[in-house]
Amino acid sequence: MNADEIDENDEHTWQCSNKELEKLSNPDIKALFVVNPSNPPSVAISQKSISEIVDIVKTKNKDLMIISDDVYGTFIHGFRSLMADLPYNTIGVYSYSKYFGVTGWRLGTIALHENNVFDKLIKELPYSIRKRTMRRYADLNPVPENVPFIDRIVPDSRQVSLNHTAGLSTPQQVQMAFFSAFTLIDKENNYKDKTINICKTRKKLLFDSLDIGINENENDASYYTQIDLLRLCKKRYGEEFVEYLKANYKPVDILFDLAQKSSIVLLGGGGFAGPEWSIRISLANLYDEAYSEIGVVLKRILDSYADDWKKLQG
Secondary structure (H helix, E strand, O other): OOOOOEOOOOOEOOOOOHHHHHHHHOOOOOEEEEEOOOOOOOEOOOHHHHHHHHHHHHHOOOOOEEEEEOOOHHHOOOOOOHHHHOOOOEEEEEEOHHHHOOHHHOOEEEEEOOOOHHHHHHHOOOHHHHHHHHHHOOOOOOOHHHOOHHHHHHHHHOOOOOHHHOOOOHHHHHHHHHHHHHHHHOOOOHHHHHHHHHHHHHHHHHHHHOOOOOOOOOOEOOOEEEEEHHHHHHHHHOHHHHHHHHHHOOHHHHHHHHHHHHOOOOEEHHHHOOOOOEEEEEOOOOOHHHHHHHHHHHHHHHHHHHHHHHHHHO
C-alpha cells in the first residue's frame, strides 16, 4: 500500500487514499504490516483512515491479520494504536529503542489480545499441518494443539528444541523493567513532553533554514522527516527546472554533494519506498544547530543547480 494522498497545497500528507485502503477489502489479502507512525515520514495513520480500516476489516475481511509496529507512537500526544480499535485482529509491537535512545539493546514487547484471529486461524488449519505442529510443540505442552500463538513465538525463535535458552538476557530484562518503572513514576509525562518538544524544535530549525513552512499536523511524530525535493524545487524554481534536474542529475547526486561539501550524510527516501527524489532526515540524532546547517547547505546546493540551469537559459 502506498501513502499516496496529496493535499490542496500539493503536499504529501503521508496518508493512504481510500483507493489504497480499499485493497484490504480483498479476502485474498491475509496480513497487513504497519509501521504506525510511519518510517520515514513518522506520521501516524489519521483517525479518518483508521475508521475506514476498521470498517473494511469488520465488514469485508474479518480474518485479516494485522501486525502494527508502534515504536514512534510515544512521540505523539494522544496516539492511538490500531490495537485499540481492532484488538481481535492486531499484534502490537513496541520497542524501547527510540523513546529511550537504546537502539542497540533491541528491547521490545509484543502484545496480543487473549481472544484473537491468530489462534482462530491456527485451529482452522488442515489436520496435516496441525499434526506437524503438534509434533513441533510436543515438549511444551501435553496437549500441544492448545499452545496459543503468542506462546509459540519465543520457542520458534530457537527452533523450539532450544526453548530453554530463548528470550532476552537478564540485563536486558532489568533494563526494560527500569524504563517501564520510570515511565509509570513520571505521571505528568515530563520526559515524554521534553522528547516531543526536542524533535519538533529540530524540525522547525531545519524547515526554517530551508524556507519551508511547517503544516501543523497532530499526527506528525517529527522523529524523522521526509522532504520531496522535486516538489520543493517546483515551488521554488518552477516546473522547467524540475525537468532539467531529472534529466541531468540523479537523486544520489544531491546526497553525494552534501557528504562531500559539508560531511552531511543523509539517506534517500527511495530506499524506504518513498518518492525517488526524497531525502530522509532523522531528527533524533544530532545537536539542534546541526539541523539549521543541514537546511542551509541543502538550500545552497539546490540554488547552485538552479544557477547552472539559468545560465543555460541565457
